[in-house]
Amino acid sequence: MGLLNSIKKIMGWEAKPAQVAMEKKVEATKEIKPVTNKIKIGHVHMSGCTGCLVSLADNNLGLIKILDDYADLVYCLTLADVRNIPEMDVALVEGSVCIQDKESVEDIKETRKKSKIVVALGSCASYGNITRFSRGGQHNQPQHESFLPIGDIIDVDVYIPGCPPSPELIRNVAVMAYLLLEGNEDQKALAGKYLKPLMDLAKRGTTGCFCDLMNDVINQGLCMGCGTCAASCPVRAITLEFGKPQGERDLCIKCGSCYGACPRSFFNLDVIPEFESISEIIAGALKEGESDD
Amino acid sequence: MIEDPYLGKYISCVSARSTDREILKKAQDGGIATTLMVYALEEGMIDGTIVAGEGDRPWQPKPVVAMTREDILKARGTKYSISPQISWLKEATRSFGLDKVGVTGVCCQMQAVRKAQLYPINMRDVPDKVAFTVGLFCMENFPYKSMQSIVEDHAAQSLGSVKKMEITKGKFWVYTERGNVATVPLKATHKYEQPGCHVCLDYVSNLADISTGSVGSPDGWSTVFIRTKKGNEIWSKAVAAGMFETKPIEDVKPGLDLLKKLAKEKIDKNQKTIEERKTFGVNKALRNPYA
Ligand SMILES: Cc1cc2nc3c(=O)[nH]c(=O)nc-3n(C[C@H](O)[C@H](O)[C@H](O)COP(=O)(O)OP(=O)(O)OC[C@H]3O[C@@H](n4cnc5c(N)ncnc54)[C@H](O)[C@@H]3O)c2cc1C
Numbered sequence: 142m143g144l145l146n147s148i149k150k151i152m153g154w155e156a157k158p159a160q161v162a163m164e165k166k167v168e169a170t171k172e173i174k175p176v177t178n179k180i181k182i183g184h185v186h187m188s189g190c191t192g193c194l195v196s197l198a199d200n201n202l203g204l205i206k207i208l209d210d211y212a213d214l215v216y217c218l219t220l221a222d223v224r225n226i227p228e229m230d231v232a233l234v235e236g237s238v239c240i241q242d243k244e245s246v247e248d249i250k251e252t253r254k255k256s257k258i259v260v261a262l263g264s265c266a267s268y269g270n271i272t273r274f275s276r277g278g279q280h281n282q283p284q285h286e287s288f289l290p291i292g293d294i295i296d297v298d299v300y301i302p303g304c305p306p307s308p309e310l311i312r313n314v315a316v317m318a319y320l321l322l323e324g325n326e327d328q329k330a331l332a333g334k335y336l337k338p339l340m341d342l343a344k345r346g347t348t349g350c351f352c353d354l355m356n357d358v359i360n361q362g363l364c365m366g367c368g369t370c371a372a373s374c375p376v377r378a379i380t381l382e383f384g385k386p387q388g389e390r391d392l393c394i395k396c397g398s399c400y401g402a403c404p405r406s407f408f409n410l411d412v413i414p415e416f417e418s419i420s421e422i423i424a425g426a427l428k429e430g431e432s433d434d
Numbered sequence: 435m436i437e438d439p440y441l442g443k444y445i446s447c448v449s450a451r452s453t454d455r456e457i458l459k460k461a462q463d464g465g466i467a468t469t470l471m472v473y474a475l476e477e478g479m480i481d482g483t484i485v486a487g488e489g490d491r492p493w494q495p496k497p498v499v500a501m502t503r504e505d506i507l508k509a510r511g512t513k514y515s516i517s518p519q520i521s522w523l524k525e526a527t528r529s530f531g532l533d534k535v536g537v538t539g540v541c542c543q544m545q546a547v548r549k550a551q552l553y554p555i556n557m558r559d560v561p562d563k564v565a566f567t568v569g570l571f572c573m574e575n576f577p578y579k580s581m582q583s584i585v586e587d588h589a590a591q592s593l594g595s596v597k598k599m600e601i602t603k604g605k606f607w608v609y610t611e612r613g614n615v616a617t618v619p620l621k622a623t624h625k626y627e628q629p630g631c632h633v634c635l636d637y638v639s640n641l642a643d644i645s646t647g648s649v650g651s652p653d654g655w656s657t658v659f660i661r662t663k664k665g666n667e668i669w670s671k672a673v674a675a676g677m678f679e680t681k682p683i684e685d686v687k688p689g690l691d692l693l694k695k696l697a698k699e700k701i702d703k704n705q706k707t708i709e710e711r712k713t714f715g716v717n718k719a720l721r722n723p724y725a
């Protein structure tokens with residue numbers, strides 16, 4: 142609690158008496174978030190359906206707030222007019238890499254070289270997902286047959302699984318990445334703790350499947366039948382029979398969501414029990430107009 | 435805010451009972467869970483709630499998205515078997531179109547809700563639409579066939595004839611419609627427990643908005659922890675509206691001491707299990723979800 146309170150204080154997000162002089166407020170927030178401290182974010186488009194980017198945009202005002210106060214979108218083929226991959230603090234990579242497409246392979250390597258933090262945005266970048274089912278032969282590049290999650294080509298720092306990833310998780314990671322890079326010691330500590338399980342997912346591997354629940358949860362004696370896995374499955378491949386998950390394995394698109402969502406894959410006791418204050422911090426960071434001048 | 439290593443964080447704790455006679459008729463204890471959800475629904479604080487309703491077999495729970503008082507009442511009473519409440523969490527916001535979702539469930543399910551809110555992996559809309567959670571105390575749960583063995587093989591009652599089940603005073607109690615009371619010592623039921631419960635580090639739903647259970651309060655009453663701002667707001671309004679009778683927890687027997695003792699027993703035992711999993715094999719550990 143102490144940690145969180147001090148973060149709120151420093152960020153100026155604690156409950157304020159109603160009559161704070163406007164001038165003072167603007168001045169104070171300027172001090173906290175000078176525009177020069179914005180981080181550089183890019184969206185790198187590999188073989189994905191743009192659903193991940195749409196999810197990012199679905200943060201609506203939250204996205205505008207992020208771009209106003211915390212981050213510059215320095216690269217995004219769909220939204221920003223920049224051709225070559227620039228230096229970035231955070232690269233959000235959507236889609237898997239077609240290894241028969243030289244340009245994609247170069248781009249992903251370039252992304253790694255130019256970015257402090259590489260985030261696999263969505264299940265195709267993290268696990269291959271639906272692109273695992275490619276057999277090639279399609280117009281107009283029939284030879285584009287083999288697609289790999291980005292972690293099979295470069296080192297990846299953070300996973301945001303999901304097909305598509307939820308806007309809220311993208312938002313949380315963006316805010317935490319900002320705190321990690323630009324925050325004070327306390328903020329860095331919180332952001333580090335928050336991001337750790339998503340970094341661990343990135344270290345864990347590049348395949349996702351219902352089987353992960355069998356191998357690493359049920360077979361390990363950890364499943365308690367909460368049903369979260371079924372809720373997270375984008376294709377409703379999971380049902381609970383007598384309180385335990387059963388996967389329609391032919392339906393499974395290999396997105397890896399169920400495992401990441403399961404409370405028994407990871408449950409960080411130093412973060413999740415603080416849900417009330419962390420949610421307040423994130424909501425405070427994105428509150429429309431609060432630090433706008 | 436009180437912080438206890440075993441009872442979690444809470445704003446206040448009371449002993450309480452619903453004033454709704456219809457709810458009390460079939461409630462497990464003080465009818466807290468049902469009354470709170472009915473109140474929140476009728477006051478527009480939630481549009482519906484996930485409850486453990488009736489499944490296909492006797493005493494088999496089935497998660498249900500209840501949107502009426504009647505459906506919430508159908509879920510009264512504890513079913514000692516697994517009800518995957520969270521399987522409906524996203525659907526509640528989609529197929530059912532709820533903007534304000536209520537959730538009832540045991541401790542691990544409250545943990546699942548909070549993880550889904552902070553790490554919403556394929557849980558679009560869930561973080562902001564969870565409006566109110568009521569968590570139950572929980573020592574352990576049982577697979578359906580375990581419950582069947584306890585009731586039919588050990589207590590020698592047919593499941594279809596059972597009116598109520600209860601775990602209290604060291605025994606598993608089975609009450610039948612015809613007035614039979616059979617008990618099974620917990621020594622005999624332990625082996626039937628769901629294995630996943632043995633790494634559970636929460637006894638009193640630390641992460642719910644409000645959590646409740648029987649332990650600590652007299653028969654027919656419930657112990658209630660008010661934990662979050664939202665929980666506090668709803669509880670205060672419900673009490674002011676006359677939904678509950680309350681007594682200070684300090685004034686009732688057996689009180690918080692018993693609850694603390696049981697919470698400590700559960701959590702210490704399960705910590706030990708997690709510890710033992712580290713050296714389960716020969717240079718091979720079983721996985722630790724909290725690491
Ligand atoms: C598996 C299990 C173990 C428990 N262990 C303890 C214990 O060790 N100590 C203790 O004090 N209390 C324990 N409880 C809680 C207690 O039995 C009562 O459920 C609680 O006091 C609520 O009573 P009530 O009268 O307020 O609820 P009611 O108004 O009767 O409503 C019951 C509520 O419980 C929910 N519910 C019923 N069965 C399940 C289930 N299987 N899974 C999820 N939700 C369910 C329903 O959705 C409903 O909302 C346990 C409950 C369960 C389900």
Ligand code: SF4
Binds near residue numbers: 354365370371405406
């Ligand atoms: S989410 Fe994990 S613990 Fe919950 S039912 Fe699925 S596999 Fe079991």
Ligand code: SF4
Binds near residue numbers: 373394
């Ligand atoms: S079962 Fe569903 S959630 Fe799990 S990996 Fe397969 S498609 Fe994804």
Ligand code: SF4
Binds near residue numbers: 573
């Ligand atoms: S003991 Fe824990 S894991 Fe088992 S059902 Fe109860 S709350 Fe869930």
